[in-house]
Each structure stands twice: as structure tokens, then as C-alpha cells.
Amino acid sequence: MESQSKRQQIHEENSLISSKTIYKGSLITVRNDKVKGLGDAIHDYDIIEHPGAVVMVPVDSNGYLHLVKQYRRASKKILLELPAGTLEKNEEPIYCAQRELQEEIGFKAKKITPLGGFYTAPGFCDEYLYLFLAEELEESSLDGDDSEMIDCVTLTLNEALNLIEEGEIVDAKTICGIYRYLRIKDTCK
Amino acid sequence: MESQSKRQQIHEENSLISSKTIYKGSLITVRNDKVKGLGDAIHDYDIIEHPGAVVMVPVDSNGYLHLVKQYRRASKKILLELPAGTLEKNEEPIYCAQRELQEEIGFKAKKITPLGGFYTAPGFCDEYLYLFLAEELEESSLDGDDSEMIDCVTLTLNEALNLIEEGEIVDAKTICGIYRYLRIKDTCK
Numbered sequence: 001m002e003s004q005s006k007r008q009q010i011h012e013e014n015s016l017i018s019s020k021t022i023y024k025g026s027l028i029t030v031r032n033d034k035v036k037g038l039g040d041a042i043h044d045y046d047i048i049e050h051p052g053a054v055v056m057v058p059v060d061s062n063g064y065l066h067l068v069k070q071y072r073r074a075s076k077k078i079l080l081e082l083p084a085g086t087l088e089k090n091e092e093p094i095y096c097a098q099r100e101l102q103e104e105i106g107f108k109a110k111k112i113t114p115l116g117g118f119y120t121a122p123g124f125c126d127e128y129l130y131l132f133l134a135e136e137l138e139e140s141s142l143d144g145d146d147s148e149m150i151d152c153v154t155l156t157l158n159e160a161l162n163l164i165e166e167g168e169i170v171d172a173k174t175i176c177g178i179y180r181y182l183r184i185k186d187t188c189k
Numbered sequence: 190m191e192s193q194s195k196r197q198q199i200h201e202e203n204s205l206i207s208s209k210t211i212y213k214g215s216l217i218t219v220r221n222d223k224v225k226g227l228g229d230a231i232h233d234y235d236i237i238e239h240p241g242a243v244v245m246v247p248v249d250s251n252g253y254l255h256l257v258k259q260y261r262r263a264s265k266k267i268l269l270e271l272p273a274g275t276l277e278k279n280e281e282p283i284y285c286a287q288r289e290l291q292e293e294i295g296f297k298a299k300k301i302t303p304l305g306g307f308y309t310a311p312g313f314c315d316e317y318l319y320l321f322l323a324e325e326l327e328e329s330s331l332d333g334d335d336s337e338m339i340d341c342v343t344l345t346l347n348e349a350l351n352l353i354e355e356g357e358i359v360d361a362k363t364i365c366g367i368y369r370y371l372r373i374k375d376t377c378k
Contacts, residue, residue, distance in 0.1 A: 003258065003340045004259075004338040004339060004340045005258045005259045005260050005267045005338060005339065005340045006260075006267065007338060008259065008260040008338035009260035009267055011338075012260060012262060022212050022214075023211050023212050023219055023235075025211075025219075025221070025233075025235035026233060026235070027235060027313060028219075028235050028237070028313060030212055030214075030217075030219055032214070033262060035262075044214075044215060045262050045263075046212075046214035046215070046216060046217050047262060047263050048217070048237055048263070048314075050313075053312075069192065069194045070193075070194045070197065071194050071195075071197040071198035071201060072308075072311045072312065073201060073222060073224075073234050073236060074236050074237070074308070074310075074311050074312065074313055074314055074315045075308050075311045075315055075317075076315075078194045078195065078198055079308070079311055081311075084312075086312075116354075116356040116359070117359065118359045118360060118361045118364055119261075119263070119264050119268070119359055119360055119361065120309050120310040120361050121263075121309040121310055121314065121316060121361075122261045122263050122264045122268055122270075122360055123242075123261065123263065123273075123275075124216060124217060124239075124263055125237075125263055125310065125314070126263045126264060126265075127310060128264075128359075129361070149193040149194060149196060149197035149200075150193060150194065151192045151193045151194050161372070164369075165305075165369075165372065167305040170305070170306065170307045170308055170317075171307060171308055171311055172307045172308065172309050172310075172318070172361040172362060172365055173361060175307055175365045175368070175369075176361055176364045176365055176368075179364070179365075179368035179369075179371075179372075180353075180354075180364075180368075182368075183350070183354065183368075
């Protein structure tokens with residue numbers, strides 16, 4: 001017997017009435033899909049299309065994590081986050097990761113390990129974030145985007161965990177990345 | 190001395206040239222902000238406005254976590270996620286959490302503990318997710334949104350952790366919620 005979710009997938013893929021681009025910005029595109037539901041219902045989905053991005057857990061030889069602090073217009077707050085950035089057209093995630101490390105924290109990683117990734121908001125947005133562990137850091141600056149004014153912050157893993165659990169780190173990708181690193185450390189003990 | 194990020198915040202709040210609604214959908218609104226940068230630069234930000242949402246870690250008396258499996262149009266995949274849902278207008282997050290638990294997994298929680306929350310994609314979207322631990326579950330169904338065809342899945346904590354680390358769970362809020370629950374369990378040992 002097919003599962004409900006599988007039936008939903010088959011149904012939706014066969015019942016698309018229209019798919020229209022509503023808005024094309026420099027980063028995101030908004031698409032509206034209309035899908036015939038059960039009976040006479042028509043379901044309306046607004047989907048944000050995003051090029052995808054990378055997020056890195058940079059750990060130096062002393063075990064410090066390197067984070068960035070920046071003002072975010074969307075949240076209207078200064079947030080403490082792992083370094084991250086958007087994929088350029090046809091850019092391999094691992095190259096994007098090295099580029100963003102150099103732009104945001106002024107290091108490149110001699111050792112970089114892919115740790116899978118995740119969708120940030122799959123209810124309405126297709127953004128997929130590739131997660132990397134970045135180790136054996138060496139100084140290497142690239143000029144960042146001049147619209148970014150970023151502070152670098154170094155933390156021990158325990159300090160970072162406390163900041164999550166006290167509600168000072170409130171960015172989902174950063175929480176995912178730091179906990180994943182904790183698990184890797186714990187498993188290696 | 191002011192930090193870079195603080196200077197960015199003051200600068201951006203004082204240098205807004207225009208803020209326009211580009212599109213108003215049933216769930217999301219797209220806003221375009223133009224901000225005067227340093228020198229003559231004008232920066233352009235597309236911001237997705239979202240009503241906010243809740244995500245729950247439901248744990249039954251046998252220690253099983255209750256997740257949902259559903260087809261997501263944005264990712265074009267069936268995803269395994271913690272139950273979650275969007276805040277209705279003026280709805281308190283804790284009421285939304287109880288409503289969504291009943292709609293999505295057919296339980297309400299006699300004990301519900303707020304665990305803070307997080308922004309899903311603060312680079313371009315203001316969605317804030319409130320996280321709850323839901324315990325002492327008792328059966329109580331509410332009819333869900335009929336566009337949702339959802340399968341319920343129960344997992345031990347270890348099974349859920351393995352699915353994250355094997356790349357089978359790829360939803361950021363679900364990863365945040367499961368790891369946070371692991372930390373609470375570990376701390377209570």
C-alpha cells in the first residue's frame with residue numbers, strides 16, 4: 001500500500017495546473033504553482049527559489065570555532081552565525097565554501113570535510129545548504145562583498161553550546177552545524 | 190569602539206531609501222528594501238516576510254519521537270520532519286503547537302516546554318520558529334488541512350540521530366530540534 005506522502009507526491013506531480021514566475025530578484029525568484037487537489041479544490045503554493053548555499057564549521061588548531069556577527073535586515077537584529085554564503089552560478093559547493101571562508105573570516109582550510117546538508121525552510125523555499133567542517137585553517141584573505149560589515153568571533157565548543165542553549169545563537173544553520181560538530185567530536189572520543 | 194556589525198545596523202537603519210511590497214501571497218509577502226551604502230552604492234535587499242511558525246519534539250512515554258513524512262513541493266521530495274506549522278494571526282505559539290500536534294500526529298501534550306527558537310534563513314527571510322518539547326502525549330485528533338497528506342513515523346532518539354547523520358533527515362528545524370532534545374537528555378543523566 002502506498003503511503004499518504006507518496007500518494008501526495010504522485011498526485012501533485014500529475015495535477016499541476018500552472019506554474020508562474022511572479023518575481024525575479026537578484027537573489028531569489030518567487031514562483032506560484034496551482035495544483036488540483038482532491039474533489040474541486042485548487043491549492044495555491046508560493047515557492048521561493050534560491051540558488052543554494054554553503055555553511056562551514058571552521059575549527060582552528062586550538063579547537064576554537066570561528067563565527068561571524070552581522071546585522072541582518074530580515075531579522076532586524078545582529079546575529080551570531082557560522083560563516084556561510086550563496087552559491088554562484090555553476091559553482092561547486094566546496095569551492096564556494098573556501099571562497100566564503102576567505103571572504104568572511106580571512107582563512108582557508110587545508111582540510112575540508114563535507115557533512116551533508118539540509119533544507120532551511122522546505123515548506124515554502126527550495127534553499128539547500130551544504131555543510132562543511134573546515135580544519136587546518138591558514139590565513140588567506142579575499143575581499144568580501146562591500147555590503148557586508150562583519151565581526152569575527154572565536155568561541156570554544158562549550159561556549160558555542162551555551163550560547164545556543166541560552167538563546168543567544170538563534171540561527172538554524174549555525175545550530176545544526178555546531179551540534180553536528182559536537183557529535184563528531186563525541187564519536188571520536 | 191563600535192563593532193562593524195553595530196555600525197552596519199546603525200547605518201542601514203538610517204539609510205533606508207525605500208521599502209516596497211512587491212508581492213503579497215496567502216502565506217508570504219515579498220518586500221524590497223533599498224539602502225544607501227558607503228559612497229554612492231545602493232544596496233538592494235529582497236526580504237521574505239513570514240508569519241512565523243512552531244516546531245515540536247513530541248516524545249511519548251516509551252521514549253519514541255513522533256515525526257511526519259510529507260511531500261514538499263519546494264524540495265520536490267518526501268521529507269521526514271518534526272511536526273510543525275505556521276502561526277495563525279495573533280495566535281500564541283504554545284496554542285499553535287498544541288493545535289499542530291493534534292492536526293499532524295493526533296496527540297496533544299499534557300506537558301509542553303518552550304525551548305527558545307531560531308530564524309530559518311535570516312539572510313533573506315524573517316521566519317522565526319518557536320521550538321517546544323512535547324511530552325505526556327494523549328490521543329486527541331483535530332482535522333488537519335486537507336491539502337496535507339501526512340504519514341506519521343515513530344523513531345527512537347538513536348534512530349533519529351542516525352537518520353540525520355546518514356543524510357536521511359535533511360530539514361534544518363528537525364535537525365535543530367532532535368539535537369536539542371539529545372542535549373536535554375544528556376544533561377539530565
